[in-house]
Amino acid sequence: ANEGLYSVMNDDNTQQSWGYPALFDSPDNDCWYLIHEADVDRNYCGSKLSNTDDKSFYKITFPYPKDGNGLGESAPTINLPWKSPWRVVIMGTLSDIVESTLIHDVSPPSVIKNTDWIKPGLVSWNYWSSNHGTKDYKIVCDFADLAASMGWPYTLIDWEWDAMSNGGNLDDAIKYIHSLGVKPLIWYNSGGPHTGVRSTPRDRMLTHENRVEEFTKLKKMGVAGVKVDFFESEKQDMIRYYLDILDDAAQFEMMVYFHGCIVPRGWERTYPNLMTLEAVRGAEWYNNGPDLTTTAPEHNTILPFTRNVVGPMDYTPVTFTNSQYPHITSFGHELALSVVFESGLQHLADRPEGYYGLPDAARTFLKEVPAAWDDTKLLDGYPGRDLIIARRKGAQWYIGGISSERFERTKNLNFNFLPDNKKYKLTLIADGKHDKDFSTQYKVVDKSSTLSIKLLRRGGFAAVLKPLD
Structure with missing residues (x-):
């Protein structure tokens, strides 16, 4: 399941087999290489890399x-x-x-002529907080209420x-x-x-x-869409x-x-009704064992x-309460994931009270943050250490910053990615006094501005820039 x-x-x-995508760097870190495949069609299978025969030679191999x-x-x-x-x-x-669209670019163009009905958006989701919650009509209604309250367009009726x-059925x-x-x-089990x-x-x-x-x-x-689960193979038949499924759904x-x-192979360009794929160790793993905590x-x-470079990723982020196992990321880190991770249907996984209890600025941020973007800029970061990323929707920019480090840090945010001669109202929601607290600032910035931001250990921040007329 690539998780x-x-x-x-x-x-x-x-020496072992390696799933895609694989990231390599040169000895001096001056050049990086991300290896993947795209446009896998009915005449082939998904492949992987293997260096089991020779530790310095990676060859393409087929599914087990x-x-x-x-x-x-x-x-x-x-x-x-x-x-x-x-x-x-x-x-x-x-x-x-990070900013590459090459996987998308080399894949065939859309086979769907009219795409007006395809609408990205945020989704409320009950599985993370209640694994069997969809059996309970009242829980399903609670998460529908959450979506309505937050202005999110969708709620998922899971397995x-x-x-x-308990008061009602699917109808x-x-x-x-x-x-x-x-x-x-x-939701559906792929079955078979x-x-x-x-x-x-x-x-x-x-x-x-x-179908x-x-x-x-x-x-x-x-019903606006289907979630299909448990494929367990990348052989040609699968x-x-x-x-x-994509053809018939369209x-x-x-x-x-x-x-x-x-893992995505560029199909979302050919079938823009493919909104996201899991293929990641996401927040549901807080249910599966203690490992994701650390x-x-x-x-x-x-x-x-x-x-996330190679396609949309359904991590199901942004949780402030705990599932079966706790998270040790700060609230600022969790809020930032709504920008850091891209998914055409972005499932926010927490229980309703996790969002209702947020301060106004953070709750408003989650009401407004888009699920699809027009541009992406990596502002700073290194894999496994930290990241600051900016994404644009229309005229507005959203920024997410996260750290994995076990000590407090101060990061300098430079706004030189903004256009010339344009001022923006900045709302910055960063770590507060402790990991379950926020600190909110409002400023006017332009391309020449810089800002120092304090991150707690395993901390983060989120920001939105709205142009001033």
């Missing part, structure tokens, strides 16, 4: 035979005429890597919705969600013999006939399955996102240089 932590190699002695419960062939069957997927190497500075009770929940002006998204996960509903996406029947019902119910103007899945600060600063 491991990124391994840092400090020598040349590690055991993947997908051992179903499907590891090696693809190629029909002529044939072209290989793009083998992509993004080279340059860290800014060149086990076919067992919903009741969808009616209630629509009454608030919110649009429902809904390729996965041993029995969570329901399953087997409703397996065939073209299944047409299900999408017809969902369209009538006013690549075809992914693309078949016919019903249905947005899609994949979980337990492949690894998240560093992990979060690696992802913008690696996984």
